Amino acid sequence: MPIEVSHLTHCYSEGSALRTVALDDVSFRIEDGEFVGIIGHTGSGKSTLVQHLNGLLKPTSGQVFIDGEDLNGEHVNRRALRQRIGLVFQYPEYQLFEETVAKDIAFGPKNQGLSADDIKERVRYAMDCVHLDYDKYAERSPFELSGGQMRRVAIAGVLAMRPSVLILDEPTAGLDPRGRDKILTMLEELHGREHVTILMVSHSMDDMARLATRLVVMSEGKIVAEGTPRDIFSREDMMTSIGLDVPDAARLCACLRAKGYDLPADLFRPEELKEQLLRLWKEGSAC
Amino acid sequence: MRSDSRVQLNNVSYSYEEQASPALSGVSAVIQPGEFVAVLGHNGSGKSTLAKLLNALYIPTEGNVVVCGYNTREEKLVWEIRRRAGMIFQNPDNQIVATVVKEDVAFGLENLGVPTEEMIPRIESALSAVRMSACADKAPHMLSGGQKQRVAIAGILAMEPSVIIADEATAMLDPSGRKEVLETIRSLNRQKGITVVWITHFMEEAALADRVLVVTDGVIRLSGTPAEVFDRVDEMREMHLDVPHMTALAGELREAGMPLRPGILTVEELAEEVENLCPLK
Numbered sequence: 001m002p003i004e005v006s007h008l009t010h011c012y013s014e015g016s017a018l019r020t021v022a023l024d025d026v027s028f029r030i031e032d033g034e035f036v037g038i039i040g041h042t043g044s045g046k047s048t049l050v051q052h053l054n055g056l057l058k059p060t061s062g063q064v065f066i067d068g069e070d071l072n073g074e075h076v077n078r079r080a081l082r083q084r085i086g087l088v089f090q091y092p093e094y095q096l097f098e099e100t101v102a103k104d105i106a107f108g109p110k111n112q113g114l115s116a117d118d119i120k121e122r123v124r125y126a127m128d129c130v131h132l133d134y135d136k137y138a139e140r141s142p143f144e145l146s147g148g149q150m151r152r153v154a155i156a157g158v159l160a161m162r163p164s165v166l167i168l169d170e171p172t173a174g175l176d177p178r179g180r181d182k183i184l185t186m187l188e189e190l191h192g193r194e195h196v197t198i199l200m201v202s203h204s205m206d207d208m209a210r211l212a213t214r215l216v217v218m219s220e221g222k223i224v225a226e227g228t229p230r231d232i233f234s235r236e237d238m239m240t241s242i243g244l245d246v247p248d249a250a251r252l253c254a255c256l257r258a259k260g261y262d263l264p265a266d267l268f269r270p271e272e273l274k275e276q277l278l279r280l281w282k283e284g285s286a287c
Numbered sequence: 288m289r290s291d292s293r294v295q296l297n298n299v300s301y302s303y304e305e306q307a308s309p310a311l312s313g314v315s316a317v318i319q320p321g322e323f324v325a326v327l328g329h330n331g332s333g334k335s336t337l338a339k340l341l342n343a344l345y346i347p348t349e350g351n352v353v354v355c356g357y358n359t360r361e362e363k364l365v366w367e368i369r370r371r372a373g374m375i376f377q378n379p380d381n382q383i384v385a386t387v388v389k390e391d392v393a394f395g396l397e398n399l400g401v402p403t404e405e406m407i408p409r410i411e412s413a414l415s416a417v418r419m420s421a422c423a424d425k426a427p428h429m430l431s432g433g434q435k436q437r438v439a440i441a442g443i444l445a446m447e448p449s450v451i452i453a454d455e456a457t458a459m460l461d462p463s464g465r466k467e468v469l470e471t472i473r474s475l476n477r478q479k480g481i482t483v484v485w486i487t488h489f490m491e492e493a494a495l496a497d498r499v500l501v502v503t504d505g506v507i508r509l510s511g512t513p514a515e516v517f518d519r520v521d522e523m524r525e526m527h528l529d530v531p532h533m534t535a536l537a538g539e540l541r542e543a544g545m546p547l548r549p550g551i552l553t554v555e556e557l558a559e560e561v562e563n564l565c566p567l568k
């Protein structure tokens with residue numbers, strides 16, 4: 001179920017003095033099975049863009065095609081399309097409201113009109129995906145859980161709709177290292193094992209280095225670069241010029257290359273750098 | 288430097304009602320005047336409880352907390368303590384009360400009963416110290432997260448504190464907001480000698496502190512310079528904490544036989560060490 005964004009422009013407060021162009025002629029495609037990372041400074045339009053992908057906002061101009069169908073077209077079954085695109089907002093735990101974890105996760109499937117058995121099956125599946133033990137947590141109040149667990153409940157609520165595409169807006173923001181790692185591991189599995197297409201907005205270049213198969217870089221409402229993490233992270237100057245960092249390993253690589261060391265230009269994972277540094281050291285100590 | 292701005296915890300325990308085990312048990316520590324101390328620990332380890340004990344929001348179940356020479360048990364000193372030990376919290380949207388920036392900064396001073404003619408210069412100098420003078424007349428909701436946190440810091444600064452306690456003050460900010468808030472606090476620490484207790488989940492922030500305390504299950508497990516603490520990579524991981532990326536990479540290189548010096552925290556430090564060990568021909 002590919003998603004195609006074509007010449008999408010979005011203005012907030014159109015026709016007033018506060019008019020803001022949040023997206024300016026944005027075009028890109030997401031293929032099945034990709035893990036796309038969206039990065040960009042605050043205010044660059046990331047959240048606006050993801051809200052368009054499941055039809056929460058209407059384009060000022062341009063189109064969003066889901067599986068070839070115009071999401072805002074006249075005769076389209078918008079509800080059916082939207083159900084296949086799961087959107088997890090920023091700080092989604094603020095939207096939990098039911099008395100138990102199971103009820104909260106069941107909310108979406110219930111609205112889809114599924115039978116009680118199917119709903120229960122969906123809740124188990126979703127809790128399994130986010131690594132929350134059903135027997136232990138299903139009947140607990142979500143409000144007794146840690147911040148990281150509450151966020152996983154919120155994500156499970158979206159997964160229970162069995163979307164083909166999962167979109168997450170800054171899913172690790174504000175969590176402790178363990179909470180962050182649990183979310184990332186879970187996304188890695190959803191992508192690898194369940195073959196869910198994932199689009200993730202994040203400020204963490206390390207999260208992106210670990211997970212993304214492709215990066216989309218935004219600045220001031222436009223896409224300014226697109227490519228593999230390897231390609232994007234080797235362009236430190238471009239990233240710095242729009243106020244973004246590259247992962248530490250990429251910085252170390254660039255720093256050593258500038259001093260004259262013979263290293264590939266596009267290293268960005270610590271494992272790769274480890275190998276190369278050991279090679280340098282062994283070559284040096286051999287003579 | 289203010290001579291009285293020491294923070295002492297003497298065998299401090301704290302239990303919440305209805306909780307089986309104490310949130311903090313038998314914690315002792317001394318934070319020296321002008322020190323910048325980072326506190327690390329996974330969720331639920333007791334960091335926020337510790338922070339609230341430091342400015343008398345909580346009173347220890349056992350033991351004593353002494354801030355700037357005042358014991359937090361003495362009820363009539365509570366306001367003295369809160370004025371000297373100001374606290375910033377995680378959510379930038381929950382700590383601003385007024386509808387104009389400078390009025391928000393004035394809020395604490397009004398509570399203290401500071402006369403108006405004295406308030407104005409104090410507000411101006413507090414806003415200037417956090418580089419927010421240009422926004423004095425703006426509405427707080429127009430500000431970025433990092434700017435809101437700097438206004439919250441100005442509100443504390445106006446009270447002329449000796450200690451600032453920040454409980455995950457950068458957790459909800461983007462990287463540039465984090466940088467701007469941390470740099471603001473670091474310069475107040477250096478220039479005004481304000482003692483800082485900086486609770487964070489970002490190891491890169493802790494790496495800039497004078498000292499790191501690691502809390503787990505209500506006790507202080509490690510205390511030392513960032514280099515000392517982060518070199519204990521396995522122990523940190525066992526506590527579900529990270530170490531800075533370059534420290535982790537240096538650890539792996541050392542394990543593979545490369546004789547790197549201990550205490551590497553940054554890209555620059557590792558690059559320099561590589562230059563020492565693998566000189567270019």
Ligand SMILES: Nc1ncnc2c1ncn2[C@@H]1O[C@H](COP(=O)(O)OP(=O)(O)O)[C@@H](O)[C@H]1O
Pocket residue numbers: 012013020021022040041042043044045046047048049
């Ligand atoms: N509801 C809104 N009303 C008016 N302007 C908005 C609204 N949401 C976002 N904006 C503006 O649109 C631009 C893009 O914002 P956003 O999509 O939230 O960016 P990001 O998620 O990258 O931080 C910013 O200038 C922001 O101030």
Ligand SMILES: Nc1ncnc2c1ncn2[C@@H]1O[C@H](COP(=O)(O)OP(=O)(O)O)[C@@H](O)[C@H]1O
Pocket residue numbers: 303304306310328329330331332333334335336337
């Ligand atoms: N208001 C409260 N009532 C009961 N228990 C609490 C309260 N606040 C914290 N706790 C418990 O005390 C322990 C320490 O919590 P806290 O100091 O908030 O840790 P941290 O800030 O490191 O996440 C945890 O087990 C937590 O559940």
Ligand SMILES: [Mg+2]
Pocket residue numbers: 046047048169
């Ligand atoms: Mg956003």
Ligand SMILES: [Mg+2]
Pocket residue numbers: 334335336454
């Ligand atoms: Mg806390």
